[in-house]
Amino acid sequence: MSTDEPTSSPAVAELPPEFATLMRLADLVTPMALRVAANLRLVDHINDGAHDLESLAKVTDSHRDTLARLVRHLVAVEVLAESAPNHFEPTALGELLAHDHPATQVGWLDPTHMIGRADLALIHLFEAVHDGGAVYKTRYGTEFWDDVSNDPTLGATFYDLMAHGQQRIFNEAVELHEWSEVRHILDVGGADGDLIATVLAKRPEINATLLELPGPAARARAKFEKAELADKITVVDGSFFDPLPTTADLITLSFVLHNWSDEDAVRILRNCTDALEPDGSLLLIECAEQSPAKPDPGFTSGDIRMMAYFGGRERTHDQWQELADAAGMRIVSVSDALAYGARVLTLVKS
Structure with a gap:
């Protein structure tokens, strides 16, 4: 009996249709990319005329290559559009990252704003669920309401957003x-x-x-x-x-x-x-x-x-x-x- 006969490979499980949905729900890259874009005021700068990567890197004081990779992802998720090579425009979705948009969402995303800052405490959700308590102080060392009351800038951004x-x-x-x-x-x-x-x-x-x-x-x-x-x-x-x-x-x-x-x-x-x-x-x-x-x-x-x-x-x-x-x-x-x-x-x- 020949020992050279091919053996069957174990079957590779086919990914279920729910896989893409789960990965979308679990994605942390896009939420963080949006927060960086809000903090850098990318859409504001584009609307002010900085449409190319070189200009955006200069006005945001960012590393050109890493900024390019961020922008590429924002294009992929349809927050920005590349209307011509190295020429970027915000989509209707991206316009919500403009500070002067009537429905601006910057306050929910930019960590220099109170709610954008507070949302980053969700990285400690493990502890919140395990211990049964708030975790804003775990992240920042102070209570949420102390920051709202004692920091005029954070307080103003909180009440303005509310x-x-x-x-x-x-x-x-x-x-x-x-x-x-x-x-x-x-x-x-x-x-x-x-x-x-x-x-x-x-x-x-x-x-x-x-x-x-x-x-x-x-x-x-x-x-x-x-x-x-x-x-x-x-x-x-x-x-x-x-x-x-x-x-x-x-x-x-x-x-x-x-x-x-x-x-x-x-x-x-x-x-x-x-x-x-x-x-x-x-x-x-x-x-x-x-x-x-x-x-x-x-x-x-x-x-x-x-x-x-x-x-x-x-x-x-x-x-x-x-x-x-x-x-x-x-x-x-x-x-x-x-x-x-x-x-x-x-x-x-x-």
């Missing part, structure tokens, strides 16, 4: 609510005052108080002075973990509680309960997923961010009801979804 997305939500929320019986609003943790300003634009006879930390409180005062609203709004420096500075027939909490653990959120809600006047109500503006069979990836992504940044969480309607019960309140209405999936939940004392 305002960019939340103003549409506030417009919709204000249109939904009946304001005729409201005399005094207390906006708890109201950043630099966009919600109160939106309310007073519709109902200028209402008086208002804004409670915030010193940094955003100062920004709010400046905005109210500029808008000639300072005589209608009292801005108080303080913490919502302390007893609130005044009572009100309407208290607003917009995108505050998702920043905090359940225990801390109940503390804040109890302070609001104590500050509500008889027959008063609390307007809570937050995402409130209705526990669908298939979770929304935007909701779950936001939830991971809240966990990693500061140990907070996005909550379903049922979870909001549990917090309300613990704070001596009950939910009496929930709006339809507004922009970005936000809802207005109206709470009253139990």
Whole structure:
């Protein structure tokens, strides 16, 4: 018997169709390439006339060869287009990396901006899941809110980005609510005052108080002075973990509680309960997923961010009801979804 007969090779497993999807979901190269592009202001420089690699390397103070490899990938993923040899233009997708674009996404990507910076803490998601806590401090040595409050540049980029997305939500929320019986609003943790300003634009006879930390409180005062609203709004420096500075027939909490653990959120809600006047109500503006069979990836992504940044969480309607019960309140209405999936939940004392 011949020993020279060919032997069969083991079969090579054919890649399943899901392989490409998994690799796309697992890719870290493209997200980081976008962050570098945002930080280098590549699209801004191209729009200003630096279309070739030599010009881009000079204006960004980058190594030409490594920049060329970055640009090549951005072309491959259709963020940039090479319209002629060594001549680059942003695509419609790439234009979102321009600082002056009305829907700019730079604040979410550039690590010199607060959220772009915070997202890099997700490299420690292993620890967050294992240990059950926030990991922003693991990355940077300080707490998220300390950086927002103590660093004027990071604080400004944070509140500007939040305002960019939340103003549409506030417009919709204000249109939904009946304001005729409201005399005094207390906006708890109201950043630099966009919600109160939106309310007073519709109902200028209402008086208002804004409670915030010193940094955003100062920004709010400046905005109210500029808008000639300072005589209608009292801005108080303080913490919502302390007893609130005044009572009100309407208290607003917009995108505050998702920043905090359940225990801390109940503390804040109890302070609001104590500050509500008889027959008063609390307007809570937050995402409130209705526990669908298939979770929304935007909701779950936001939830991971809240966990990693500061140990907070996005909550379903049922979870909001549990917090309300613990704070001596009950939910009496929930709006339809507004922009970005936000809802207005109206709470009253139990």
